[in-house]
Amino acid sequence: MTLNLDTLEQWVSPSIRSLASKTVGPHKDDQAIRLDKGELPYPPSPKVVEAITQVATTCNRYPAVLGGVLRERLATYTGASPEQLIISNGSDDLIELIIKVFVQPGQQVLLPVPSFFVYWHATQVMGGVPVFVQRTPDFGLDVDALVAKVAPDTKVLYIANPNNPTANLVARETLVEVLNRVNCMVVVDECYFELCQTTIADLVDTYPHLIVLRSLSKSFGLAGLRIGYGIANTQVVDYLYRAAQLFPVNKVAISAGIAALKDQAYVEANIQKILAEKPRLQQALTDLGLKVHPSETNFLLVDTQPLNLQSKVLVKALQEQNIWVADFGSKPGLGDHYFRTAVGTPAENQALLKGLEVAISQSTSV
Structure with a gap:
């Protein structure tokens, strides 16, 4: 028996057919600053x-x-x-x-x-x-x-x-x-x-x-x-x-x-590093003209509206510098001016801030 693809598709549950296809996404090399998934930036114990x-x-x-x-x-x-x-x-x-x-x-x-x-x-x-x-x-x-x-x-x-x-x-x-x-x-x-x-x-x-x-x-x-x-x-x-x-x-x-x-001591030490870096990153992002919402986690929600820039513009400009944050613009419950960044290591946070300076400069000069 030979089936065509249209027939096969009808066998798939309607709830699955309605979902978007998954894609591999852009490649991130070993040098990438990865702040888009909220991961701990330190290796396990x-x-x-x-x-x-x-x-x-x-x-x-x-x-x-x-x-x-x-x-x-x-x-x-x-x-x-x-x-x-x-x-x-x-x-x-x-x-x-x-x-x-x-x-x-x-x-x-x-x-x-x-x-x-x-x-x-x-x-x-x-x-x-x-x-x-x-x-x-x-x-x-x-x-x-x-x-x-x-x-x-x-x-x-x-x-x-x-x-x-x-x-x-x-x-x-x-x-x-x-x-x-x-x-x-x-x-x-x-x-x-x-x-x-x-x-x-x-x-x-x-x-x-x-x-x-x-x-x-x-x-x-x-x-x-x-x-x-x-x-x-x-x-x-x-x-x-x-x-x-x-x-x-x-x-x-x-x-x-x-x-x-x-190894709770190792876990606690890493948490303290994150908690020490978070207010410094919050202040630096604010100094760039962005609005940063209060955080009880290891990540920050950043509002780009004070710069009159959609988040997707800054996120794309950061990606071009191999710096990755998560674009939440226009996601359910949010407008088009939000991105989320994890709190990384001091070096990663500095790379993010420098990358944002470049991205903001490029975006506002267009």
């Missing part, structure tokens, strides 16, 4: 490298089910019980898994915007319907507006805290108000917990509809290994694990995660 080397010889065997010892180490680190923890292939994997478990095709996922794009991408992949609710002018949560949007078909609400890309923190009492007023699963993404030290993970038993997401990507420097985890009521964790892959986290990542959690 030497103990992590040693653990990876040791486990490499046993990669012919499958990893432990449910994360093995890593789950126990995370329980000690977070204060949760092992049964309240689910480990995933990065928090992105867990974002999609939550939708798989709680959202049927055509049902709604509530998203205060601007926020992390993976929330609505995963919703669309799974056939759900993303519903955007605009944040307040200072990027806080408009609780009344959120509650007004909750419908019988609303099954999940995603709240990044601190928020990505705006870097601001929502107060605990505001999140508790949301939990008390909405009748759906509430996912609070605390990917940047180590930088802000603010959490509501202690409330997962008080509010069984609460799921807290965390990651070892940012502060622990393991972004390339993809280790995320969630904290929730034990019954919720049980259902999530039922739908998860049997081995969602690979053996190398598990060993690296265990080693990283053992």
